[in-house]
Amino acid sequence: MWTRRAVARLVLPLGAWLACGGRERARPLRLAATSSVHDSGLLAVLGPAFSAAHGRPLEVLAVGSRRAIDLLATGRADVALTHSPVEEAQALASGRIGGRTPVMRNAYVLVGPVEYAGIVAGAADMRGALRAVAGSGRRFVSRGDDSGTYQRELQLWAAAGIPGESAFILPFQGSMAEALRQAAREHAFTLSDRATFLARRGDLGLAILFQGGSDLDNVHAVLEPAPERGGDIEGARAFAEFLRSPAGRRLIGGFGVDTLGEPLFTPVQ
Template sequence: MRARRAFGCLILLLAVLAACGGGERGRPLRLATTTSLQDSGLLGVLVPIFTGEHDRTVEVSAVGSGRAIELLRTGQADVAITHSPVEEAAALAGGRIAARTPVMRNAYVLVGPVEFAGIVSGAGDVREALRAAAGSGRRFVSRDDGSGTHQRELQLWAAAGVPRDSAFSLPFHGGMAEALELAARERAFTLSDRATFLTRGRELGLAILFQGGDDLDNVYAALEPAPELGTDVVGARAFVEFLRSPTGRRLIGGFGVETVGEPLFTPVD
């Protein structure tokens, strides 16, 4: 009788374990990502190929980098792609994420209506360009949402010696494409990643007014969850390995060539 009960308990335990494994495998991989990867269209290329190779659907939450890190940290996402190095380093050092893998880069650009070009034309670096923009009397659309772009914007304003709460700042909570639309409506400056601008901003009558320099380098990293969160660590690792694979790197490096005439992202070594 005891042997029969033990055998029955073993079968029940195996069934529970199988159900748990099947549940993880059966549900979508939850990806939290910065809005620029969604708005530029890159995810629309990467996700279907990953799904085809791994027979695994992906559920995308396009949010700011700060929110994406929070979703991963609290077990509401299985993997994240962000571009906020300071926050990423803090999360890694604090044990809130298990791994950070740089996967691609592009650059930030200062954009605005084409007639604003003369305002910043003499700037030698982005700090000078921002000081000129601040002194022009024109508005500046600020993401103001804790995103990677917003964090970089705050760093640049501080480096330029311009108070973040200046009257010219137009706070906005939303994605990069929406910020570009608002800048076009308000005839204002804004900071954008180059990929989203080239795919969404030029049709709005905006132009790149300043670009170049290490201060505007923009690195995207894939973040994996801490194991104790109970999220899909296996799926997260598979997704990161896909991004770093020859296929993933080819897709990243070639994205944008056919549509805008140049690569919009560069895989990192």
């Protein structure tokens, strides 16, 4: 049962419903989506557009990627939107899910208090930046959950040769937006997807301190249920096809331009 406060019903606009002949509205498509696409505001744009195009509202649960995969695999979601490529590949290989369609990308960034910029200023790559963080005596807020961001964080710490359970790393259970607020309170570093940070930075007093490099690439994919497990395969494919369509790509590529002066996501080719 979807009882978390993160559940949001993206209802088909009245005009689109009338365009469908005023017939009874279809059952909502249950989407388990990574919190970053929810916290950045992108789903608030994509959801109504998909509903208008297909006559079907979205019911969204914002969770970590691992949780989203589990909800899809156990029939509690019809479709998932995640950003954890390793776990997605494992779920596909094991038959827990039936398909994976990359739809967009952005990047991870290392953020922290503006005055900490000098700590990582000489880093040539993310490994060097994280080693500088570890040697600085400053704290780092970790998602510490089942999110794709946390999985990438663990990979980055391992690549830097730093134990993920080090004392300066503060585990935090919450969404990306909540983790950013915690980093501001703790006066600490954290890893964020660029979209959520730019959309939520407000008065946090945090800045992007390191960015760039293929190890910070952040690919989002739509996952569909495995045929033998039941589920709404048709609805999942319709959602993936919408995001890959010219209309979906325009919405993804244009998101953030009017408000922040730059796109927050890039549709995949």
